[in-house]
Amino acid sequence: MTQSVVVQVGQCGNQVGCRFWDLALREHCHVNKKGLYDEALGSFFRNVDSRKGDETACGVGGRIQNLKARAVLVDMEEGVVNELLHGPLHDIFDSTQLLTDVSGSGNNWAVGHMTYGSAYREQIVQKLRRAAEHCDCLQCFFLIHSMGGGTGSGLGTRVLSLLEEEFPEVCRIVTSIYPSVEDDVITSPYNSVLAMRELTEHADCVLPVENQSLVDIVTKIQHMSHGGKPGLMIKRDSSIISGQGVLVGAERPFDAMNNIVANLLLNITSSARFEGSLNMDLNEIPMNLVPFPRLHYLVPSLTPLYTLADVYIPTRRLNQMFSDAFSKDHQLIRADPKRSLYMACALMVRGNVQVSDLRRNIERLRPSLPFVSWNQEGWKTGLCSVSPVGHSHSLLALANNTCVKPTFMDLRERFNRLYRKKAHLHHYLHVEGMEQSCFSEAITSLSSLIEEYHHLDVNKGTLMHDTPRLSICR
Amino acid sequence: MSMVTLQLGQCGNQIGPDLFGILSSDALHGPRRSYGAASRERFFHSTAHGDLVARAVLIDMEPKVIKQSMAKAAASGTWRYGDASHFSQKQGSGNNWANGYCVHGPRHREVVEELVRREVERCDRLAGLMAMMSVAGGTGSGVGTYITQCLRDTYAKSFILNHLTWPYRTGEVIVQNYNSVLTLAHLYQLSDAILVHENDMVHKICSQLLNIKHISFSDVNRVIAHQMGSVLQPSLSADSHGDYSRNPLGELVSTLACHPEYKLLSVCTIPQMPSSSIAYSTFSWPGLLKHLRQMLISNSKMEEGIDWHVHPHVASERPRSLTGTSFNVSLANLLILRGKDVFSTETGGFEDPALYTSWLSSKEAFNTWKCPVPFNKYEKSATLVSNSQALLRPLDTMVGKAWNMFASRAYIHQYIKFGISEEDFLESFTSLEQVIASYTQLS
Numbered sequence A: 001m002t003q004s005v006v007v008q009v010g011q012c013g014n015q016v017g018c019r020f021w022d023l024a025l026r027e028h029c030h031v032n033k034k035g036l037y038d039e040a041l042g043s044f045f046r047n048v049d050s051r052k053g054d055e056t057a058c059g060v061g062g063r064i065q066n067l068k069a070r071a072v073l074v075d076m077e078e079g080v081v082n083e084l085l086h087g088p089l090h091d092i093f094d095s096t097q098l099l100t101d102v103s104g105s106g107n108n109w110a111v112g113h114m115t116y117g118s119a120y121r122e123q124i125v126q127k128l129r130r131a132a133e134h135c136d137c138l139q140c141f142f143l144i145h146s147m148g149g150g151t152g153s154g155l156g157t158r159v160l161s162l163l164e165e166e167f168p169e170v171c172r173i174v175t176s177i178y179p180s181v182e183d184d185v186i187t188s189p190y191n192s193v194l195a196m197r198e199l200t201e202h203a204d205c206v207l208p209v210e211n212q213s214l215v216d217i218v219t220k221i222q223h224m225s226h227g228g229k230p231g232l233m234i235k236r237d238s239s240i241i242s243g244q245g246v247l248v249g250a251e252r253p254f255d256a257m258n259n260i261v262a263n264l265l266l267n268i269t270s271s272a273r274f275e276g277s278l279n280m281d282l283n284e285i286p287m288n289l290v291p292f293p294r295l296h297y298l299v300p301s302l303t304p305l306y307t308l309a310d311v312y313i314p315t316r317r318l319n320q321m322f323s324d325a326f327s328k329d330h331q332l333i334r335a336d337p338k339r340s341l342y343m344a345c346a347l348m349v350r351g352n353v354q355v356s357d358l359r360r361n362i363e364r365l366r367p368s369l370p371f372v373s374w375n376q377e378g379w380k381t382g383l384c385s386v387s388p389v390g391h392s393h394s395l396l397a398l399a400n401n402t403c404v405k406p407t408f409m410d411l412r413e414r415f416n417r418l419y420r421k422k423a424h425l426h427h428y429l430h431v432e433g434m435e436q437s438c439f440s441e442a443i444t445s446l447s448s449l450i451e452e453y454h455h456l457d458v459n460k461g462t463l464m465h466d467t468p469r470l471s472i473c474r
Numbered sequence B: 001m002s003m004v005t006l007q008l009g010q011c012g013n014q015i016g017p018d019l020f021g022i023l024s025s026d027a028l029h030g031p032r033r034s035y036g037a038a039s040r041e042r043f044f045h046s047t048a049h050g051d052l053v054a055r056a057v058l059i060d061m062e063p064k065v066i067k068q069s070m071a072k073a074a075a076s077g078t079w080r081y082g083d084a085s086h087f088s089q090k091q092g093s094g095n096n097w098a099n100g101y102c103v104h105g106p107r108h109r110e111v112v113e114e115l116v117r118r119e120v121e122r123c124d125r126l127a128g129l130m131a132m133m134s135v136a137g138g139t140g141s142g143v144g145t146y147i148t149q150c151l152r153d154t155y156a157k158s159f160i161l162n163h164l165t166w167p168y169r170t171g172e173v174i175v176q177n178y179n180s181v182l183t184l185a186h187l188y189q190l191s192d193a194i195l196v197h198e199n200d201m202v203h204k205i206c207s208q209l210l211n212i213k214h215i216s217f218s219d220v221n222r223v224i225a226h227q228m229g230s231v232l233q234p235s236l237s238a239d240s241h242g243d244y245s246r247n248p249l250g251e252l253v254s255t256l257a258c259h260p261e262y263k264l265l266s267v268c269t270i271p272q273m274p275s276s277s278i279a280y281s282t283f284s285w286p287g288l289l290k291h292l293r294q295m296l297i298s299n300s301k302m303e304e305g306i307d308w309h310v311h312p313h314v315a316s317e318r319p320r321s322l323t324g325t326s327f328n329v330s331l332a333n334l335l336i337l338r339g340k341d342v343f344s345t346e347t348g349g350f351e352d353p354a355l356y357t358s359w360l361s362s363k364e365a366f367n368t369w370k371c372p373v374p375f376n377k378y379e380k381s382a383t384l385v386s387n388s389q390a391l392l393r394p395l396d397t398m399v400g401k402a403w404n405m406f407a408s409r410a411y412i413h414q415y416i417k418f419g420i421s422e423e424d425f426l427e428s429f430t431s432l433e434q435v436i437a438s439y440t441q442l443s
Helices: A010-031 A079-086 A088-092 A109-119 A121-133 A151-166 A188-202 A211-227 A255-273 A284-289 A314-324 A355-368 A402-420 A425-429 A436-461 B009-029 B033-043 B064-076 B097-107 B109-121 B139-154 B176-190 B199-209 B217-232 B248-256 B285-297 B389-407 B412-416 B422-440
Strands: A003-009 A045-048 A066-069 A071-075 A098-100 A138-146 A171-178 A205-210 A299-303 A342-351 A379-384 A393-401 B002-008 B044-046 B052-054 B056-060 B086-088 B126-134 B159-166 B193-198 B264-270 B330-339 B366-371 B380-388
Touching (some): A003 A010, A003 A121, A003 A151, A003 A255, A010 A071, A010 A088, A010 A171, A010 A255, A071 A079, A071 A121, A071 A151, A079 A098, A098 A121, A109 A121, A109 A151, A138 A255, A151 A171, A151 A188, A171 A188, A171 A255, A171 A284, A188 A402, A188 A436, A205 A255, A205 A284, A211 A255, A255 A299, A255 A379, A255 A393, A284 A342, A284 A379, A284 A393, A314 A393, A342 A355, A355 A379, A402 A436, A425 A436, B002 B009, B002 B139, B009 B033, B009 B044, B009 B052, B009 B064, B009 B126, B009 B139, B009 B159, B009 B217, B033 B044, B056 B109, B056 B139, B064 B086, B086 B109, B097 B176, B109 B126, B109 B139, B126 B139, B126 B248, B139 B176, B159 B176, B159 B248, B176 B193, B176 B422, B193 B199, B193 B217, B193 B248, B193 B389, B199 B217, B217 B248, B217 B330, B248 B380, B264 B285, B264 B389, B285 B330, B285 B380, B380 B389, B412 B422
Parallel strands (some): A071 A098, A138 A171, A171 A205, A342 A379, B002 B056, B056 B086, B126 B159, B159 B193, B193 B264, B330 B366
Antiparallel strands (some): A045 A066, A342 A393, B264 B380, B330 B380
């Protein structure tokens, strides 16, 4: 089996990452009853015998000794990473996987990307290589970061281009947390647009997640669990914001939101970690979902958000799960894929679901979903037999859909509002290596990306005539 | 004579064990010694301990399916795969034909060729090679095409048959039409004949004839294995003088693929039913053959829902358009009868010249193989391998969809990354359009 390495950068990246490792351990603990180190565990964890030193990893099949996360943690402050090291998860990381500084990036993309990027380049590469060397067959890097701040956004995207340089053949899947409109970081539009250019150029695919959508989903679930009518009680442990049964006990303010993103990562990697009758390899995701190299933003949606304690008719609940995946409320960015154009769509199903259920639901939903003319059958499907803790089944949909365009246009608008007045620009231009052209190039890149989506949108209404086939002389 | 089978990719490695399972149990329980011996020589070799070992090489870029296939074979108790006749890597080709053809194939060429060579050298008399794979994914299609090319170089004078599984129209791989076009266009230059099973058709057989409720891939694979077994098991042709151990691949190719423009073979078998119903059914040869003939000319793969209104036209008034006719014109047909009373069976209905093109006489175009040993529990069964327009429409659809995608240049960068150019695509499209045109011209 193949392995993946998680690279978490900045405060947000590390907090989300932390939730991922916690939930991943809970999931494996649930499945792995014998306490043996199996291939499923091996995809994201190493098994190390601490008595013999760090370098002697135990092979698959032996007892679990000391699990170490296949991860590299980078932050330019100490707070979050220190918290991790003193928390219950400290065992799965060791100091060689960490890289911290003390002074932070001051919400400045340029400081993260240029200053720290250059200062720590060698160290970062060395840690990435070490993580890669521990893998027997490295398939994918998962980068987790936020777009709004300085470290995650600036240094995170620097790490991304280092990954491309050092490991050009290894797939790079980035989870990017986009800031809310009312973000407390005033320069977040600058940081996001500067980071966007790097994502567009260097990632294989990006899973955009908007803070506001996470807030909305959390509010909705909390509303359900508090004000719920009798009979509509949420089953314990089952909601995707729940942290029940994990190591880190006390919930902190962002944990609920971070758990959603962690669940997204759990589901996308489930096929790589467990068996299934229709396996989807991670490198099949970009291959099937990215028809044009720059248009690799895949809108994720997760269902069900929770399981009701009440017993419904199971098929109906299963069909509901498929319908929900396309509804506005379940998208992890604020967008409505049904009203935009699909280029391709992946359905990654976990739990007790058959190929026939999958086909039936695709047939049922297809008429209501607009697909681009040359990819009317643009469905990629995967089945993983192990369901998430607390659910009988779950679904992650990844849509390559033009509905990301409004989010990007909104971002451009906020960028331009600052940039027109050259507000805060000097903070960036002070940084060595940063020039004004970086800004203009970044906004041009974003504009042309928007233009590419727009072009697809405009042509969707007009009836596309099939291009005449090659004809053969008789 | 013996043939060596290559199982490539997930699909090939899943059908393989089913095929060898059927072949081994059929040969073991067959009452005729010479039939059993010929079948065993053809597909297996025996070790010093008397174990039956399949003459097969298993190739995949992932370890999982091969592990399952080996385990399945070992658990059968009657046969197994060779301990060292498999090759796998850790990471698949990611649904990308170019990754399989340009990267994985060349990288592992020597290992695979060595495995094949060892298997070939075990054969006293080599009939030829058969490569089994799907066309949709990356490994079966891409690596499979590359390996077929290597085999063609090394065994220039041997017969090579490719068995292809065509994906569901709405399949689980979005780029399946690209992968299929690239595979078919390349194999058309390399292979002696291409035997095709369409997943959609087999799926229908599972649901309508075998009454399976929740159809899984293993149900589909078992049907394919049954049909292939009924083609490949020993039988007697008109000039074999009672000798079962003739060259199955050579005879298949020489009777069916007489022209390099026409290499696509389809299969249909009658009867097919749930095994619980077989004991309560009786069949007569005239009934079976009447259905089979109508299945051929109306192009349906099942005896259920045949269009009985399709009749052969008189040669002069044949419509010439692709859509205008539902009459399926054949270039050549091979009828294989197995079971009771095969030698007294009348097969004249298939010799009607109206079934065939004008430029090949029905005497040359139609052949029968017969075998008095019943196959796989059926007291009587008939299989028709046909080089006809049967695959024209699915091929045309496949090429059409791929062409639409290509017109927008969608997904092309994923192939260019591994060394396939737009020109390569164009060449493949051109050669398949040529195939489509040729088959269209049959009517």
